[in-house]
Amino acid sequence: MTHFDEAGAAVQxxxxxxxxxxxxxxxxxxxxxxxxxxxxxxxxxxxxxAGLGVRALVGSSWGFYAVPDLTDPSARAAGLRAARIAAASxxxxxxxxxxxxxxxxxxxxxxxxxxxxxxxxxxxxxxLLVRATAAAKAAGADVAEANYAVWDTRKWFASSEGHRxxxxxxxxxxxxxxxAVGDGEVQRRSWPSYGGQFGTRGWELVHELDLVGNAPxxxxxxxxxxxxxxxxxxxxxxxxxxxxxxxxxxxSVGHAIELDRxxxxxxxxxxxxxxxxxxxxxxxxxxELMNITIDPTFPGALGSFGxxxxxxxxxxRHAVRDGVWVGVLAGRDSAAVxxxxxxxxxxxxxxxxxxxxxxxNVGLEPGPHSLDEIIAATDDGVFMDVNxxxxxxxxxLNFQFGCEIGYxxxxxxxxxxxRNPTYTGIGPKFWQSMDMLSGETIAWxxxxxxxxxxxxxxxxxxxxxxxxxxxxRVGVHG
Amino acid sequence: xxxxxxxxxxxxxxxxxVIELVRKLAGHACEAEVNVRHEAEALTRFANSAIHQNVxxxxxxxxxxxxxxxxxxxGSTTLTSTDDLRTLVERTLAAVRVSPPDRSWAGLxxxxxxxxxxxxxxxxxxxxxxxxxxxxxxxADPADRAxxxxxxVRAAGGLETAGYCRTVYVSAAFANSAGQAxxxxxxxxxxxxxxxxxxxxxxxxxxxxxxxxxxxxxLGARAAAKARAASRPVELPPGHYxxxxxxxxxxxxxxxLAIFGFDGKAHNQQQSFAELGKAQFDPSVTIVDEPLGSRxxPAADLPxxxxxxxxxxLVLxxxGVTMAVTHDRTSAAQAGAESTGHASPxxxxxxxxxxxxxxxxxxxxxVRPGTGDIDSIAESARPLVAxxxxxxxxxxxxxxxxxxxxxxxVTGLTRNGVWLxxxxxxxxxxxxxxxxxxxxxxxxxxxxxxxxAGTVLLxxxxxxxxxxxxxxxxxxxNVTGNASG
Numbered sequence: 001m002t003h004f005d006e007a008g009a010a011v012q013x014x015x016x017x018x019x020x021x022x023x024x025x026x027x028x029x030x031x032x033x034x035x036x037x038x039x040x041x042x043x044x045x046x047x048x049x050a051g052l053g054v055r056a057l058v059g060s061s062w063g064f065y066a067v068p069d070l071t072d073p074s075a076r077a078a079g080l081r082a083a084r085i086a087a088a089s090x091x092x093x094x095x096x097x098x099x100x101x102x103x104x105x106x107x108x109x110x111x112x113x114x115x116x117x118x119x120x121x122x123x124x125x126x127x128l129l130v131r132a133t134a135a136a137k138a139a140g141a142d143v144a145e146a147n148y149a150v151w152d153t154r155k156w157f158a159s160s161e162g163h164r165x166x167x168x169x170x171x172x173x174x175x176x177x178x179x180a181v182g183d184g185e186v187q188r189r190s191w192p193s194y195g196g197q198f199g200t201r202g203w204e205l206v207h208e209l210d211l212v213g214n215a216p217x218x219x220x221x222x223x224x225x226x227x228x229x230x231x232x233x234x235x236x237x238x239x240x241x242x243x244x245x246x247x248x249x250x251x252s253v254g255h256a257i258e259l260d261r262x263x264x265x266x267x268x269x270x271x272x273x274x275x276x277x278x279x280x281x282x283x284x285x286x287x288e289l290m291n292i293t294i295d296p297t298f299p300g301a302l303g304s305f306g307x308x309x310x311x312x313x314x315x316x317r318h319a320v321r322d323g324v325w326v327g328v329l330a331g332r333d334s335a336a337v338x339x340x341x342x343x344x345x346x347x348x349x350x351x352x353x354x355x356x357x358x359x360x361n362v363g364l365e366p367g368p369h370s371l372d373e374i375i376a377a378t379d380d381g382v383f384m385d386v387n388x389x390x391x392x393x394x395x396x397l398n399f400q401f402g403c404e405i406g407y408x409x410x411x412x413x414x415x416x417x418x419r420n421p422t423y424t425g426i427g428p429k430f431w432q433s434m435d436m437l438s439g440e441t442i443a444w445x446x447x448x449x450x451x452x453x454x455x456x457x458x459x460x461x462x463x464x465x466x467x468x469x470x471x472x473r474v475g476v477h478g
Numbered sequence: 479x480x481x482x483x484x485x486x487x488x489x490x491x492x493x494x495x496v497i498e499l500v501r502k503l504a505g506h507a508c509e510a511e512v513n514v515r516h517e518a519e520a521l522t523r524f525a526n527s528a529i530h531q532n533v534x535x536x537x538x539x540x541x542x543x544x545x546x547x548x549x550x551x552x553g554s555t556t557l558t559s560t561d562d563l564r565t566l567v568e569r570t571l572a573a574v575r576v577s578p579p580d581r582s583w584a585g586l587x588x589x590x591x592x593x594x595x596x597x598x599x600x601x602x603x604x605x606x607x608x609x610x611x612x613x614x615x616x617x618a619d620p621a622d623r624a625x626x627x628x629x630x631v632r633a634a635g636g637l638e639t640a641g642y643c644r645t646v647y648v649s650a651a652f653a654n655s656a657g658q659a660x661x662x663x664x665x666x667x668x669x670x671x672x673x674x675x676x677x678x679x680x681x682x683x684x685x686x687x688x689x690x691x692x693x694x695x696x697l698g699a700r701a702a703a704k705a706r707a708a709s710r711p712v713e714l715p716p717g718h719y720x721x722x723x724x725x726x727x728x729x730x731x732x733x734x735l736a737i738f739g740f741d742g743k744a745h746n747q748q749q750s751f752a753e754l755g756k757a758q759f760d761p762s763v764t765i766v767d768e769p770l771g772s773r774x775x776p777a778a779d780l781p782x783x784x785x786x787x788x789x790x791x792l793v794l795x796x797x798g799v800t801m802a803v804t805h806d807r808t809s810a811a812q813a814g815a816e817s818t819g820h821a822s823p824x825x826x827x828x829x830x831x832x833x834x835x836x837x838x839x840x841x842x843x844x845v846r847p848g849t850g851d852i853d854s855i856a857e858s859a860r861p862l863v864a865x866x867x868x869x870x871x872x873x874x875x876x877x878x879x880x881x882x883x884x885x886x887x888v889t890g891l892t893r894n895g896v897w898l899x900x901x902x903x904x905x906x907x908x909x910x911x912x913x914x915x916x917x918x919x920x921x922x923x924x925x926x927x928x929x930x931a932g933t934v935l936l937x938x939x940x941x942x943x944x945x946x947x948x949x950x951x952x953x954x955x956n957v958t959g960n961a962s963g
Contacts, residue, residue: 035827041578043826046553046569051537063620066535068556085532088620092628094528126578143747147827181748186884265525267679268640268672269939352535389879391912393891398912398959400889402881422881422889424912426963453642454521454533455940476958478887478914 002166003028003052006075007158010054013079015160019056019086021099022079023159025309026052026070027351032118035147036129038137042145044122051351056082060097061089066352100335100343102312104162109306110169112299113202117150117172120203132176132211139216140223141178146211147196148174149447151459155309163311171302171459173198173445176211178219180226187225187419189218189404193243194387198445198459200304221405224417231406231421233475237378238423239468241371241385244403245364246444246462252427253285253292254362254460256396257319257327258345259334261357270451271394274427275325277338283325286431289367289467292320294329294345296360301461302445303362305347309355312344319362323432331357349456356452363463367437371466374436381409382474384421400424400476423474430469438465489514489538489651490661492558496542497653499567508571509545509586511654513784513823514538518616518647522623524671525640527631532620541784541823544570550580554823582826584811586656592781592788593770612688616647616665626669626694633698634673637705641671645689646942652786660788662780666944667692668937672894673701678711678907680704680854681726681874681894685937685944687776699852704873707854708895711907713960720869720927721955722899724856725934728837728947730875730890731917732765733938736832738886739918740767740794740802742809742820743829749883751918752800758918760926761798762840766791767832768946769819775935775946779834785821792818794832798923806830836946839933854895855904858930859949864902865928866951870911871897871904881914889914889958912959920952927951 003026014022028050035042051068052075063086067078129146136144150172157165175196179188190196191214199205240248260266261273275283285292296305296314307313310332319327330338331346334357348355375383384403392399406421407414441463449458493512500510520534540563543552551573555566623643631639644667651661669692670683682700686692723731744750751758759765769789771778782788785807793801805813806821809830820830839858855863855871863871878890889912896908919925930949937944 036578037582040581041550042580042582044551044573044577046551046573048553048555048557048566049539050557053535061529062532064531064533066533066537068537081534085534085620088624089522089529089532091621091624092524092527092529092631094526094530122573122576123578126576130578143749179747179749181884184884186749186882263526264638264640265530267525267638267674268642268670268681352537354531354533356531389881389889391877391879391889391891393910393912394876394893398891398910398961398963400912400914400959402879402889420882424959424963429963450940453523453644453939454519473963476889476914478881478885478889478916478919478956478958 003070003156004158004164006052006070006072007156009072010052010075010079011158011160013076014054014056014083017080017083019058019083021057021160022054024052024054025351026156027153029151029153029350030118032150034125034129035145036133037145038143039130039134041126041130049350052078053351054079054082055354056086057097058083058086059090060093060095061086063089064354097333098336099332102332105307105311105313106164109167111200111304113170115203117170117203118152128211132215135212136176136178136215136219139219141219142181143179146176148206157311159311165307165311167306169200169305170202171198171200172203172205174206174209174211176215176218178222180222182226185226187222189222190386191218193444195448198302198447199300199443200302201300225405225419228417228419231382231418231475235471235473237381237468237470238472238474239374239378239381239383239409240466242442242465243386243444244384245464245467247387247390247401249362249364249462249464250446250460251390251392252396252399254359257329258357259328259330259338262328263334263337269453274395274397281326284323285320285325285428286323287434288323289434289437290320290323290431291365292362293365294319294327294360294362298361298443298461298463301361301443301463302447302459303360303461308344309347310343315344317342329357329359347458349458353454353456358458359449359460361443361461361463366439366441366465369436369438370440371438374438374466374468375409375414376412377436378409378468379411382418382421383407383409383414384423397427399427421474422476423472424476425472433470434467435470436468438467440465489516489649490659492540493651493653496563496567497655499563500544500655503567504546504571507546509655511543511586511786513541513652515648515650520623521642521644522620522627523642524627527639529624529627542566542570544574545583546574548579549574549577550583551577582808584807586654587658587786587807589657590788592660592662593790611663612665615645615667615689618645618689622689626692629694630671630698633695634702637673637675637702639671639673639698643669650780652782654786658786660782660786662782664778664780666777669694669697670937671697671701673705675705676709678705678708679894680708683726683936685777685935703852703854704895708907711909713909713962716957716959718954719957720866721952722859722862722866722871723950723952724859724873725947725949726874726936727872728950729936729945730878732835732837732945732947734878734886734888734917736835738880738883740804740832741829742803742805742813745803746809746812751884751886752803754800756800757798757923758800759795759798759921760923762926762929763795763798763921764838765795766793766836767834768836769834775836777935777944783819783821784823785817787817787819787821789819804830804832833943836933837948839948840929840931856949858932862928862930862949862951863899866899866902868900870908871899885916886918887914887916909961911957913956914958915956920955925953927953
């Protein structure tokens with residue numbers, strides 16, 4: 001069964017009402033989440049959401065309307081309404097809007113999936129979370145929590161230019177967290193990352209995480225952190241684990257290279273960017289080790305797809321090459337404004353939301369070292385990993401991040417465990433200090449990237465590996 | 479054009495059908511609760527002084543939670559045909575049967591009527607309430623919102639502007655197999671925008687029960703005044719500063735207190751600073767969660783929570799003493815308490831949170847935004863600024879994240895205008911600053927030097943929460959970085 005007819009009807013109705021371009025996407029998403037605490041299942045839910053969203057361009061103004069009713073009359077009414085909303089936008093018009101030219105695509109795409117996550121018995125999934133939390137609890141956690149999430153999304157996209165694309169994307173992931181409570185102190189350790197690891201893959205991803213096997217170590221580390229010395233305040237050499245570096249890329253590179261932010265379209269809420277388009281191709285973003293790619297074709301990463309929500313085929317391109325800023329995340333309208341000849345990074349988090357510029361997989365190309373080599377080459381510094389808190393200014397420059405765990409590095413070896421490790425800096429200065437980079441790449445998934453109004457939750461991927469940075473201010477405390 | 483209101487009874491009827499379906503398929507032993515929510519949201523967004531995103535949607539969603547033989551499962555759908563509802567019930571029943579035991583199930587809410595509020599059925603013009611449901615807001619169309627955007631842009635006097643104007647209408651019902659059956663509706667509006675001048679931003683935002691109460695011209699002029707006053711900033715070194723936080727910045731303090739401090743689940747797990755009965759705040763501090771609205775802050779939520787528990791005002795802090803934390807039925811049962819009506823679809827996992835908090839203003843008469851003169855300093859902050867010898871006036875806090883949940887140490891940045899104040903006068907704009915500060919410590923005994931007169935009802939940037947905040951004069955704020963790092 002397809003929904004091209006409904007999407008096409010909405011597009012035609014928008015054109016009939018005066019739109020010069022329209023597109024529509026029908027999305028049907030089934031999701032399943034479960035959480036457990038201290039050996040008991042805490043919550044289990046299934047959600048099914050289906051509907052149609054239509055976008056119409058009238059003159060230089062956009063309108064968007066969404067309905068859950070997948071019938072031909074409803075689709076036509078939605079198209080008409082989108083066009084009327086666009087007409088109302090003309091009360092406060094902007095410059096002429098255009099779309100980067102593209103060829104119409106008729107295609108079908110599905111993500112790779114070995115074990116269908118929705119086909120795994122609930123009892124098996126529940127047992128996994130119960131056993132993981134019980135193992136953490138038995139190893140000393142005051143609170144042990146585990147969770148998984150599954151998303152199964154089907155999309156049918158049609159445009160007035162002739163696109164007809166259907167996609168089936170399956171995503172899932174899981175994680176376990178141990179919390180230790182001390183006198184005025186709470187410490188948390190998460191495996192394999194804060195909130196869990198997620199990908200555009202089947203349940204085989206969760207099997208690989210070994211939640212039960214790693215849960216006791218999380219509990220032991222959380223308890224040990226309660227009495228570990230606090231990360232001292234200093235300017236030092238900082239080695240970041242891959243999970244934290246994924247967050248660093250997400251916040252200080254991924255959002256900064258979103259073209260809608262650069263153009264001021266998100267100025268009031270998410271903010272703008274420190275990047276100036278006039279310096280695209282010449283601005284030094286980081287050291288020569290810094291090669292950032294935008295790659296929705298990365299196998300299994302959480303930001304992977306066949307086509308974005310404007311119908312642009314997935315393609316890999318550089319955002320930073322040898323430390324120089326060379327690319328952005330763009331959509332067809334923002335690319336046209338900026339005079340660029342590529343798009344492909346527009347998605348919506350559901351049928352009821354307007355597609356907008358989103359990260360896909362924004363990651364760091366592998367370096368020549370290993371984490372062991374980086375530690376061995378460091379005489380004095382701090383190692384930090386697994387994100388605990390993140391804060392960055394509205395231009396994506398001034399950041400302060402906290403990690404769950406830190407260790408001293410002395411004479412090429414890890415030393416004492418450190419609690420409440422934090423570090424702070426200014427994006428380009430920080431990236432220009434990167435002098436060692438591992439090749440042990442993991443595609444970390446971020447399933448909770450918030451952007452837009454009304455708010456949308458994006459799924460992004462960040463292939464990355466551990467790296468070293470020099471002269472970083474660490475140990476900022478309240 | 480909207481025309482989404484006037485569906486009274488439709489959601490309750492749908493909820494009752496699902497309860498009946500559960501009884502038919504699973505018998506009376508199966509406990510069931512159903513939430514039905516019809517929501518029409520419209521948001522007109524502008525940037526670079528033009529409307530660039532103009533969206534609307536209308537959808538009914540239905541959530542079902544079942545508990546049977548000691549096991550629990552939930553499901554939701556936007557598909558509401560008879561066949562779809564049966565599929566939802568059958569799927570959720572199947573999930574319950576294979577779910578592991580749920581030892582934290584707290585049972586269903588008993589039948590209880592909701593309190594009369596703006597969200598009560600029939601609370602429109604004939605309700606006798608001074609702050610009834612506003613049909614015009616529920617029916618607002620794109621032209622109504624665009625008109626306010628146009629006024630905001632014009633009032634900024636040529637400065638670049640960005641922001642949104644939003645209207646929301648919700649009609650919802652809850653029913654459970656224990657006999658609770660309640661319905662309600664709400665409508666509200668919000669406007670939030672910035673003006674930009676020489677790289678400096680100024681902001682103005684306001685939530686209201688009536689779209690008619692949002693004056694785009696007043697808000698645009700206020701944002702522009704702030705932006706102009708914030709240009710040519712100087713950089714200040716890190717250190718401990720006395721501060722006056724304007725209402726927008728106080729909103730962030732309230733939000734973090736709601737999520738990390740007064741969360742009953744976090745409190746049960748000893749991860750919150752809150753200690754009931756202890757004087758943890760300055761005696762001038764009283765904080766109330768008021769989901770039903772009031773004459774002063776009329777934007778009410780639905781009169782019941784997601785477990786059907788009637789919502790009510792809850793005093794969290796009175797005269798500096800922590801009085802209560804927020805509970806859903808699960809966290810309440812674990813604490814040996816009663817639900818305070820703060821269940822949400824995610825409260826069992828993420829904790830029950832207050833979403834309509836108000837920090838009580840001083841009793842001196844205040845001037846509500848939109849009625850006072852336009853100035854770069856918020857009305858309720860002006861007397862506090864006049865009383866500050868040397869310190870910072872902060873408009874807004876941004877991207878705040880918790881470093882230490884127990885002490886509620888938060889890091890974040892200032893945004894949309896910061897000024898240095900000496901001897902009660904603004905002497906210069908200041909570039910944005912990073913801070914790392916324990917919020918409850920900042921509001922601790924002896925640390926609150928003054929609270930402004932009059933609260934401002936402010937929309938949350940991300941969800942539907944509202945915060946009523948006055949300005950706040952604090953003895954100390956820990957600035958840990960500036961624009962240089």
